[in-house]
Amino acid sequence: MSDKKNWPLWEIFVRSKNGLEHRHCGSLHATDAEMALENARDVYTRRNEGVSIWVVESKNITASNPEHNGELFEPAQDKVYRHPTFYDLPDEVKHM
Amino acid sequence: MKNENLYKYILGIADNSLILGQRLGELTGHGPTLETDIACTNISLDLFGQVRSYYQYAAKIAGDDRTEDDIAMLRKEREYLNVLLVEQPNTDFAYTIGRQFLFDVYHLAFLKELQKSTDLNLAAIANKSVKEVSYHERFSSDWVKRLGDGTEESNSKMQEAINDLWTYTDELFHQTEADKAMVKAGIGVDVTKLKDGYYKQVNELLEEAALKIPESKYFQKGGKEGIHTEHLGYLLSDLQYMQRTYPNMEW
Amino acid sequence: MSEEHIKNLEEQFEARIARDEKIEPKDWMPEKYRKTHIRQMSQHAHSEIVGMLPEGNWITRAPSLRRKVALLAKVQDEAGHGLYLYSATETLGISRDEMYEQLHTGKAKYSSIFNYPTITWADMGAIGWLVDGAAIINQVPLCNTSYGPYARAMIRVCKEESFHQRQGYEIMIKLANGTPEQKEMAQDALNRWWWPSLMMLGPTDDVSVHTEQSMKWKLKRKSNDDLRQQFIDQTVPQADLIGLTIPDPDLKWNEERGSYDFGEIDWDEFWQVVKGHGPMNKERMKARVGAWERGEWVRDAAMAYAEKNKNRKDKQAV
Numbered sequence A: 001m002s003d004k005k006n007w008p009l010w011e012i013f014v015r016s017k018n019g020l021e022h023r024h025c026g027s028l029h030a031t032d033a034e035m036a037l038e039n040a041r042d043v044y045t046r047r048n049e050g051v052s053i054w055v056v057e058s059k060n061i062t063a064s065n066p067e068h069n070g071e072l073f074e075p076a077q078d079k080v081y082r083h084p085t086f087y088d089l090p091d092e093v094k095h096m
Numbered sequence B: 001m002k003n004e005n006l007y008k009y010i011l012g013i014a015d016n017s018l019i020l021g022q023r024l025g026e027l028t029g030h031g032p033t034l035e036t037d038i039a040c041t042n043i044s045l046d047l048f049g050q051v052r053s054y055y056q057y058a059a060k061i062a063g064d065d066r067t068e069d070d071i072a073m074l075r076k077e078r079e080y081l082n083v084l085l086v087e088q089p090n091t092d093f094a095y096t097i098g099r100q101f102l103f104d105v106y107h108l109a110f111l112k113e114l115q116k117s118t119d120l121n122l123a124a125i126a127n128k129s130v131k132e133v134s135y136h137e138r139f140s141s142d143w144v145k146r147l148g149d150g151t152e153e154s155n156s157k158m159q160e161a162i163n164d165l166w167t168y169t170d171e172l173f174h175q176t177e178a179d180k181a182m183v184k185a186g187i188g189v190d191v192t193k194l195k196d197g198y199y200k201q202v203n204e205l206l207e208e209a210a211l212k213i214p215e216s217k218y219f220q221k222g223g224k225e226g227i228h229t230e231h232l233g234y235l236l237s238d239l240q241y242m243q244r245t246y247p248n249m250e251w
Numbered sequence C: 001m002s003e004e005h006i007k008n009l010e011e012q013f014e015a016r017i018a019r020d021e022k023i024e025p026k027d028w029m030p031e032k033y034r035k036t037h038i039r040q041m042s043q044h045a046h047s048e049i050v051g052m053l054p055e056g057n058w059i060t061r062a063p064s065l066r067r068k069v070a071l072l073a074k075v076q077d078e079a080g081h082g083l084y085l086y087s088a089t090e091t092l093g094i095s096r097d098e099m100y101e102q103l104h105t106g107k108a109k110y111s112s113i114f115n116y117p118t119i120t121w122a123d124m125g126a127i128g129w130l131v132d133g134a135a136i137i138n139q140v141p142l143c144n145t146s147y148g149p150y151a152r153a154m155i156r157v158c159k160e161e162s163f164h165q166r167q168g169y170e171i172m173i174k175l176a177n178g179t180p181e182q183k184e185m186a187q188d189a190l191n192r193w194w195w196p197s198l199m200m201l202g203p204t205d206d207v208s209v210h211t212e213q214s215m216k217w218k219l220k221r222k223s224n225d226d227l228r229q230q231f232i233d234q235t236v237p238q239a240d241l242i243g244l245t246i247p248d249p250d251l252k253w254n255e256e257r258g259s260y261d262f263g264e265i266d267w268d269e270f271w272q273v274v275k276g277h278g279p280m281n282k283e284r285m286k287a288r289v290g291a292w293e294r295g296e297w298v299r300d301a302a303m304a305y306a307e308k309n310k311n312r313k314d315k316q317a318v
């Protein structure tokens, strides 16, 4: 391969309708953010899939390391008191 | 035909989209990147969608048993009323983009006026198309900037395309007899009034794109009267191939 | 990493897949898993974009506007599929340009079916009906494959595929119910595309390599022969329904098996095409390489423009 610069990769997030969050739907190549938006519109919303698009250059995303999953996520597993089912209520109290 | 002028007027509009859509369709699968390939096909699909609405309406006006496909595919070369600009070939991507840009700027301004037509069918088609074409215009303008102000090579290619295509721009603002009659009836758009705005917008963008505005004052015309460049015949032989080889069949 | 440590990781890895857990890009994975996935996924992506060519061949000549927009949208979808799959493959540490390079130099393969010519309009019907039909059979199980990005891309692809086969079958219905000339055109297309479609599902199980490993990694859920049988059993009644004849004198319903028995596939032809000597191999590659090379100055220009623009903006900000 030459020393040529290739079009960078972008991650695309689409909001399918107002009220819902943007969801990652895939990636594509573009030279800059404007082109990434245009390409995303043409590639990922051809079937009416979206009302709003976010684009982020892939290299700007920092991801957690799966090797640290134990220390990152397992400690939350036994904190059952964060969930409503942890608390006992008399049966008469129907909604709380 | 009772509404001969209206019929011809609709064809004049629709044929532009038909021929340009056909040209873009040639590129599907051959674009410079997958992303641009998909984008150009989207434009082609928008244009064919418009074409179908126009021809279906024209068929109704004709009042006989002709269909959208008869109108699209069974006329003779001299009966196609598109401007010469849209039939120019995909010499390279600069020509494709240049042709698109020079047409889109006109097309958008035209549709904005057509939205005000007293013919409610045409106004409705224009209403729908104007959104599509706004996007086309943005797409092609952006690409003219990228190619014009990209590398030395792309600048010279883009310049060459603009220089060659420039000669077909003036025809956009010519009026046929049908045009004049339709303007008078409040149905058609007076294209002569779009000319100044068109060149202003085009020139500004060319400058922004580090391109020179062509100085040539020699223009070609004839498409609107059915007198085309040699390119159209070949395009039509593809477009019409099935209908001509297997007449009177359904597909 | 010590050998033992790697062995340990590998065991854990296989156990995760066996538990139906997905593997994501940053997870540790055996080198072989990465390589196999790059090979299969890029091959799949290549098939999508080379597959645009035989059908693209008829866009300008589609017989009606309705058929034209449907075909355009279909071929465009295939470009999208290629794009989703290339992107998913890029998560394994290979760039799209490198994958193209492999395609263009013949190092990477693509589906052999696309090396047959599309010579009549009916071929658009036959391809949508048979080729997309066979592809769907191949692809649906992949929506559940072990590599997350591949599975997600396939879910998207399969959703979009659903109109492709209908589009093709509808073309065939129209032709089969049309004039004698049209019906003949449809039958001729079926005759030419039937056997290559069966071959498309891959060599027979006794000669097929990598199958066991692929099953474990859920790159494959059913064997080639099973998929082929499924395809035949599902397609024969569709041909019957529109009065077309499957070009196989040995085709017969087998009551006992509850499946169709079918004739011998010409595997010599298959291998000839796979090895690059099908009717259209050279043309297809020429078209792909040509588009790529003609596009080079365009891609460079767009990149240069973006950089200039960024510099201009940075300067303004100072």
Ligand SMILES: [Fe+2]
Pocket: C048, C077, C078, C081, C157, C161
């Ligand atoms: Fe596909």
Ligand SMILES: [Fe+2]
Pocket: C048, C081, C135, C139
């Ligand atoms: Fe596929």
Ligand SMILES: [Fe+2]
Pocket: C078, C132, C135, C161, C164
């Ligand atoms: Fe498909």
